[in-house]
Amino acid sequence: MTRQMPTRVAPTIEPPACRASNMTSHEILSATAATTIKPEAYTQPFLDFISKNPTVFHTVDYFSNQLSSHGFTKLSERDLWTDKLEKGGKYFYDRNGSGLIAFTIGSEYKSGNGVAIIASHIDALSARLKPISAKSTKAGYVQLGIAPYAGGLNQTWIDRDLGIGGRVLLKDEHDGKISTKLVKLDWPIARIPSLAPHFGIAAEGQANKETRMVPIVGLDNTDIDEKKVIQEEGRASVLGGAGTFVSTQPARLVKAIAGKMGIQNCKKPFYDNLNGLNADGARSASNIVNWELEVFDTQPAQLGGLDKEFIFAGRIDDKLCSFSAIEALLASPSDSSSATGGGSSDDSGIVRMVGLFDDEEVGSLLRQGARSNFLPSTIERICEAFAGDKCGANLLSKTYANSFLISADVTHAVNPNYMDVYLEDHSPRLNIGVTVAADSNAHMTTGKSTYLITYHVRLLTLIDGLSTAILQRIAEKSSSVLQVFQIRNDSRSGGTVGPMLSAMTGIRAIDAGLPQLSMHSIRATTGSLDPGLGVKLFAGFFDHFEEVDAEFI
Numbered sequence: 336m337t338r339q340m341p342t343r344v345a346p347t348i349e350p351p352a353c354r355a356s357n358m359t360s361h362e363i364l365s366a367t368a369a370t371t372i373k374p375e376a377y378t379q380p381f382l383d384f385i386s387k388n389p390t391v392f393h394t395v396d397y398f399s400n401q402l403s404s405h406g407f408t409k410l411s412e413r414d415l416w417t418d419k420l421e422k423g424g425k426y427f428y429d430r431n432g433s434g435l436i437a438f439t440i441g442s443e444y445k446s447g448n449g450v451a452i453i454a455s456h457i458d459a460l461s462a463r464l465k466p467i468s469a470k471s472t473k474a475g476y477v478q479l480g481i482a483p484y485a486g487g488l489n490q491t492w493i494d495r496d497l498g499i500g501g502r503v504l505l506k507d508e509h510d511g512k513i514s515t516k517l518v519k520l521d522w523p524i525a526r527i528p529s530l531a532p533h534f535g536i537a538a539e540g541q542a543n544k545e546t547r548m549v550p551i552v553g554l555d556n557t558d559i560d561e562k563k564v565i566q567e568e569g570r571a572s573v574l575g576g577a578g579t580f581v582s583t584q585p586a587r588l589v590k591a592i593a594g595k596m597g598i599q600n601c602k603k604p605f606y607d608n609l610n611g612l613n614a615d616g617a618r619s620a621s622n623i624v625n626w627e628l629e630v631f632d633t634q635p636a637q638l639g640g641l642d643k644e645f646i647f648a649g650r651i652d653d654k655l656c657s658f659s660a661i662e663a664l665l666a667s668p669s670d671s672s673s674a675t676g677g678g679s680s681d682d683s684g685i686v687r688m689v690g691l692f693d694d695e696e697v698g699s700l701l702r703q704g705a706r707s708n709f710l711p712s713t714i715e716r717i718c719e720a721f722a723g724d725k726c727g728a729n730l731l732s733k734t735y736a737n738s739f740l741i742s743a744d745v746t747h748a749v750n751p752n753y754m755d756v757y758l759e760d761h762s763p764r765l766n767i768g769v770t771v772a773a774d775s776n777a778h779m780t781t782g783k784s785t786y787l788i789t790y791h792v793r794l795l796t797l798i799d800g801l802s803t804a805i806l807q808r809i810a811e812k813s814s815s816v817l818q819v820f821q822i823r824n825d826s827r828s829g830g831t832v833g834p835m836l837s838a839m840t841g842i843r844a845i846d847a848g849l850p851q852l853s854m855h856s857i858r859a860t861t862g863s864l865d866p867g868l869g870v871k872l873f874a875g876f877f878d879h880f881e882e883v884d885a886e887f888i
Contacts, residue, residue, distance in 0.1 A: 369813035369875035372666060374867025378638070378646070381658055381866040385648050386635035391433045391693055392502045392517055392627070394457045394654060398661050398691070402427045402437055405665050420720040432502060432515065433458070433693040434703035436713050437664060441683035446722035447730050449737030450686040450714055451880040452842070453660040453873055454705065454832050455744060456695030459650040460487040460855055463629040464499075467583040470549070477553035477585060479525055481630060485696035488527075488544045491857040496523035497550060501628035503592065513624060518596055525550035525630050550630065553587060581620045589620050598622065632857050644766060644863050651859040653695075656743035656848050659869025660689045666870060667877035686717055687877045695744075695832055705832035711840055714738075732841070739805065739880060740844040742833025743873070746772045746820045748850035748861070761821045763850040765862030768816035769872045771803060772846040774828045801887070802845035806876075808883045813875025815868070818850070829854075847872075 388394045402425075403409065410416060410428040420426065422444055427437035434457075438450075465480040472478075481488070500519035507514065527550045530538040542548050581589045598620075636648030664687060690713075694704035703709060718734050719726040749762035763770040810817050822828045837844035849869050852860040862868075 369815070369871060369878050372867065372871045372874055374864040374871055377659075377662060377867035377870055378863050380662075381655075382636045382638070382646065382648070384658055385650060385654050388654070389498065389519065389521070389631040389650065390461075390500045390502075390517075390629055391458050393500065393519065394657070395429050395432055395435050395691075396517060398435055398437075398657075399427065399429060401661060401665065407437060416716045417720045420717060422721070430709055431693065431701075431703040434709060435691045436688065436709065437661065438686050438688040438713070438717070439664070439667075440717065441685050441687075443682060443684040444686060444721065445684065446718045446726060447733040447737065448684050448686070449739065449881070449884065450688050450717075450734065450842075451877055452688045452690060452710075452738060452740045453663070453743050453876065454690040454692065454710070454740060454836055455656040455660055455742075455848075456653050456692045456699075456705070456832060457657045458484075458693045458696050459652060459654065460485045460489075460696060460857075461629045461631060462487045462492065463627070464501075464584075468588070469583055469585045472555050472558070475554055475556040475558070476551045477555050477587070478549045479552045479585060479588070479630075481550065483544055484629070486855050488548050489855065489857075490541060492548070493527050493529045493542070495526070495857055496633045497525040497527075497630040498522060498633040499524055499588070499592075499628055499630055501626060503596065503626040503628075504624045505596075505598075506622050506624050508622060516596055518592055518626075518628075520591055520595055521633055523633050524591075525552045527551075552585065579621045580625050581623050589623065592626075593620055593623070634858070638863055639860075640863075646861050646863050646865070647858060648861075649858050651851050651861055652745045652854055653743075653848070655745055655851065655861060655866060656869060657691050659849065659866055660691070660743055660873055662866075662870045663873030663877060664689050667874045683881055685881050686714075688713070690836075692832055699832060699835060706835050706839075710836060714840075735840045735842050737884075738840075738842045739802075739884065740833065740836055740842045741806070741873070741876060742831045742836065742844055742846045742848075743769075743869070744772070744831040744833075744846065744848045745851045745854065745861075746770045746846075746848050747822075747854060748852050750852055756823065756826065758821055758823055761819055763818040763820050765850060765852075765860075766864040766868070767850075767862075768810075768818055768868050769847050770818040770820050770850050771806065772828075772831070772848065773819060773821040774846075802843050805843070805880075805883055805887065806845050806847060808886065809876050809879050810872060812879045812883070813872055815872040815875060817847070817872075820850070 384397060388397045399409065405425070407425040407427050408419075410419065410426050412428060412430065420440060422440055423442040425437075425439045427435060429435045441448075461484045462481045463484050465482050468480040470478045470480050498519070498521045500521065501517070502515050503518050504513050504515055506512070527548050530547075532538050632649040634649070636646060639645040639647045667687060690705075690710050692699060692703065692705040692709065694701045699705040699707075701707065714734060715726070715731060718731055722730055746763060747757075748765050749757050754762075761773075807817060809815075831846050831848075833844050833846045836842065849861060849865045
């Protein structure tokens with residue numbers, strides 16, 4: 336019989352009373368800085384963010400604009416940073432337009448000091464257009480060639496309204512240079528139709544992803560309508576010209592994308608009474624030299640529940656923790672004199688950093704993934720900028736040893752319909768707080784036995800004692816609540832970027848993310864306060880890590 340978990344009221348968000356009059360003014364400000372963050376203030380911004388940024392490219396662009404508007408300077412990997420980085424500065428850069436690292440340098444920073452890092456991933460399960468996405472028309476249906484990314488195109492993708500978005504590479508007609516632009520066709524364009532159960536066994540089980548999960552994007556019945564049969568005479572041979580990229584893509588999709596992007600002459604008809612391509616349109620289409628597009632669920636994120644305590648949205652894994660991490664970096668007070676106002680300077684002696692990686696869902700092995708040199712090279716360049724020619728292996732090792740990493744990835748909230756598949760005391764709830772994820776087989780960074788105080792019981796769990804003690808202390812200072820999750824022995828845990836980053840650098844680390852229901856579904860659920868609860872703890876991490884770390888010998 337399953338033991339009933341005690342009723343828990345969502346944690347209060349008002350700053351706690353200061354402990355005593357013997358606290359200094361700096362200690363009082365430090366103790367209350369993170370508690371001024373109100374989780375409910377981040378609910379609507381998160382809904383807007385996740386609805387408007389369906390692809391990894393849109394997400395990186397959104398965060399880049401957010402950072403720029405808050406005074407962060409964009410760097411380029413192709414430049415030397417030694418004459419660009421300054422103490423008290425705020426910086427960011429992206430790799431491939433699909434991964435991003437942002438950091439602030441304390442005014443008292445010295446090479447060898449630690450880096451407080453929150454790492455997450457911004458890729459999500461999806462389905463991407465194949466290199467040649469045009470397919471032969473079947474029974475009058477125009478279809479689109481797509482391929483699953485990670486666990487995308489599962490059964491939850493059937494009968495959903497799908498849009499198309501990503502990035503397009505354009506060649507300038509005058510100087511021949513190639514630039515990248517984002518595109519988003521966010522109305523329902525594609526749909527993967529289910530088969531009615533009346534057809535028996537063919538409608539049962541997992542549909543074949545190559546033959547039965549092909550979206551329809553339009554109709555073309557010209558093969559049975561003699562009046563509309565396109566005559567070969569006078570017809571342009573191929574859209575954009577033979578051998579061009581767009582000649583391998585559905586003509587009407589190219590037209591829609593060109594129109595959305597405002598390509599010159601795109602408003603002129605691509606087909607002249609279905610008898611041929613408009614010459615101007617063909618030349619404009621040929622300027623599209625390539626694209627990286629995917630299909631996505633167009634339904635916007637929205638609040639749900641009787642008291643609007645849920646968020647229903649796509650792509651929660653893991654734009655949720657990524658959003659909270661960036662917002663925490665922006666919200667983290669810059670110095671003690673502006674702890675409640677968020678000033679522009681930083682009198683700490685550390686670097687505060689957020690790393691958002693691509694390709695986590697497929698192993699992180701690409702250059703914008705967590706297994707690459709993306710994060711280590713960033714730390715090495717910061718160290719070098721303030722150490723001159725003294726930044727060698729000795730100083731880098733010191734930097735890594737003084738640093739700490741929160742691997743922030745979503746974890747499983749308890750599902751009331753499947754209580755039997757959860758461990759009794761490892762069942763995170765929504766709208767309570769960040770969850771420490773434990774795994775005895777090192778799929779997470781947390782691995783050794785220690786006690787973790789959670790909201791309902793003091794329990795012995797398999798997690799890294801030192802790292803957990805540090806995060807528990809930060810949670811106390813931030814008036815935040817930690818939960819814990821570990822999967823049953825007869826199930827297998829998923830993985831995160833934590834183990835690979837920690838193993839690569841030797842940085843102390845812990846896996847701690849926000850809970851959600853329906854992981855890997857096209858549509859998932861989290862709590863309406865969870866984005867803000869993530870901001871609250873993560874900002875507390877940035878605020879308090881330096882002082883908390885000094886408490887440990």
